[in-house]
Amino acid sequence: MLAYGCLGILFLYAAVRAGFYWFRRNSAPTQQDIDNSLLTILNGESER
Amino acid sequence: MKKIPVHFRPHQPVKYSYQKLTICKSCQTFTALGNQQCPACGKSSLVPVEQHAASTAKRSMHTSLLIAVFIGLVAIFLSHTLLQMVLCGAAGLSLVTLLWFVQRQVMAQETNRALLALLQQDQERLGQDMYRDWETAFSNWDSDKQLTYELLRELSALLRNDTIRLQQVALLHYFVLRKDMDLVLEPLLITNYDPLLADYIGELTKIKRDLIKDSTFQYVLNYELEILGLENGQDILAGVAGAAVRMKRYVLSYSGLVRRYAHKLPKDRFLRLYRIVQQNPHEMGERLTSEVHRIYQEKYQWDPDFQEPSTRGSLI
Numbered sequence: 001m002l003a004y005g006c007l008g009i010l011f012l013y014a015a016v017r018a019g020f021y022w023f024r025r026n027s028a029p030t031q032q033d034i035d036n037s038l039l040t041i042l043n044g045e046s047e048r
Numbered sequence: 049m050k051k052i053p054v055h056f057r058p059h060q061p062v063k064y065s066y067q068k069l070t071i072c073k074s075c076q077t078f079t080a081l082g083n084q085q086c087p088a089c090g091k092s093s094l095v096p097v098e099q100h101a102a103s104t105a106k107r108s109m110h111t112s113l114l115i116a117v118f119i120g121l122v123a124i125f126l127s128h129t130l131l132q133m134v135l136c137g138a139a140g141l142s143l144v145t146l147l148w149f150v151q152r153q154v155m156a157q158e159t160n161r162a163l164l165a166l167l168q169q170d171q172e173r174l175g176q177d178m179y180r181d182w183e184t185a186f187s188n189w190d191s192d193k194q195l196t197y198e199l200l201r202e203l204s205a206l207l208r209n210d211t212i213r214l215q216q217v218a219l220l221h222y223f224v225l226r227k228d229m230d231l232v233l234e235p236l237l238i239t240n241y242d243p244l245l246a247d248y249i250g251e252l253t254k255i256k257r258d259l260i261k262d263s264t265f266q267y268v269l270n271y272e273l274e275i276l277g278l279e280n281g282q283d284i285l286a287g288v289a290g291a292a293v294r295m296k297r298y299v300l301s302y303s304g305l306v307r308r309y310a311h312k313l314p315k316d317r318f319l320r321l322y323r324i325v326q327q328n329p330h331e332m333g334e335r336l337t338s339e340v341h342r343i344y345q346e347k348y349q350w351d352p353d354f355q356e357p358s359t360r361g362s363l364i
Contacts, residue, residue: 003136006123010116014143017112018150021158028157029164035064037164041171042178043208 051224054194059230065205066167070094076170078177080206081184081199101163102155109151109158116144178207186215193222210238217244225251233259241271246284253287260291265302272305286312293321300331307336311343318343319353 029037062068071078072086073093085092120140127133151158167174185199197219204212213236221244225231233252238245249268252259268275268288275281289309292298299306299321310321318340325332325340332340348354 003123003127003132006119006126007136007139010119010123010140010143013119014116014147017116018147021150021154025154025157028154029160031064031160034066034160034164034167038066038069038167038206039208041167042175042206 049222052193052222053224056194056230057198059198059201062205066097066163068202068205069097071097071100071166073100076173078174079181080178080203081181082202087180087184097166098159098163101166102159104166105155105158105162108162109155113144113148113151116140116147120144178203182207182212189219193219197223204235210240213238214242214244217242217248220248225255227255231256231259234261234263237263237267241274243274243278246271246275246278246281250280250284250287253284253291257287257291257294260288262301264288265292265298265305269302269305282309282312285309289313290317293317293324296324296328299324299336303333303336307339310336310339315348315351315353318348322348322354 068080069078070080070083071094072089072091073095074091075086075089077086077088078097079087079094081087083094086094117140120136120143123136123140124133127136181199182203185196185203188196188199197216200212200216200219204216217236217238220231231252233249236245236248246268249260249264265288268285272285275284278284285305286309289302289306290313292302292306293313306321310318313321322340322344325337329337344354
C-alpha cells in the first residue's frame, strides 16, 4: 500500500512539474527580450 | 600627424549583444573583452553567459529528475511482492521518462529564463564590470591604439553611448584607412555634431561609399552648415553627394544635397548623375534637372563619354 502511495506521489510530482514547465514555456523571454533587457541595464532606456 | 597602417583583427559580429558577454564560473565577474582569464580573479574559467545559463537550467532540471527517481526507488523499496516491485519500477520509469521528455522540449525556454535572471539579478555589478572593461580598453590608448580600437569595437555592442562612439572615431583618425578594412559608420553616428565624425565620413566617401546610407545622409543634412565651416567641408559634402548618386532612390530623397554639390562632383560621379536624370526626367524635380543640365553645358557638352548611351550598372 505504501508503495502505491509513493507511486501516487511520484505521479503527482511528475504531473505538476511537467505541467509547470509546459504552461510557462509560452511566457519565457525570447532572445530579443533578453537583448533588450541587457541593453537597458547597461545604457538606460534612451540609448537602447 | 603621421597615420599608422594597421590590420584589424577579424571582428565577429553577433546577432544579440549578450553573445559578447562572458562570465567567470569562479567569481561571477562579467567581461566582454574576449579575455582568456578573468580580469578579477585571474582564473581561466570564463564561459559565455548563454552556456552558464544553460548549465543552471540543466542543473535545476536534473534536480527535479533526481527527486522523481528517488521517489520511484522508495516506491520499489516499499513493495512487498515481486509484482508490486515490477509495477512500481515500470510506472516510475515511465513517469521519469515523461518528465525528462518534457524537460527536453522546454530546455531552450528554460535557458532563456535562466539567462534573463542571471543578467537581472545583479544589475549594478554587471554595469560596473562593463565600465571596468571600458577603462581597461581605454588604458591602452597611448601604448597601443589599434588594440584600444579593437577592444572598444567589441564593447560598443554592449555600451551604446556617444562617448564610446567618439573614442572609436578619434582612434580611426590615427589609422591609414583602406578599402579592404572592416569599417563601420552607422553604429558610430552620434547625436550631436563632431568634426572628427564629419572628417571620417569624408574619408569613407573616398574608399567605402556603400557605408553612406540614410542615417548618414540625415546626419550630414542636419549639420551641413557646421560641416561647411571645416577646411575640407565642401569636399566632404561633395563626397556625400557623390555617394548619394550611386542609387536613384538616394538622388530622389536627397535631391537638394545632390543639387547643391553637383558642381563639385568628379566626372564619373557626375556622369552617373547625368544618366539618372536623363533616364528619369519627370521624377528628379526641376531644380536638380536644370542644375545638372547647366553643369553639363558648362563642362561636358563636348565630352564623348556623355554622348554614349548609358550601360546599366557600369558605374557605382
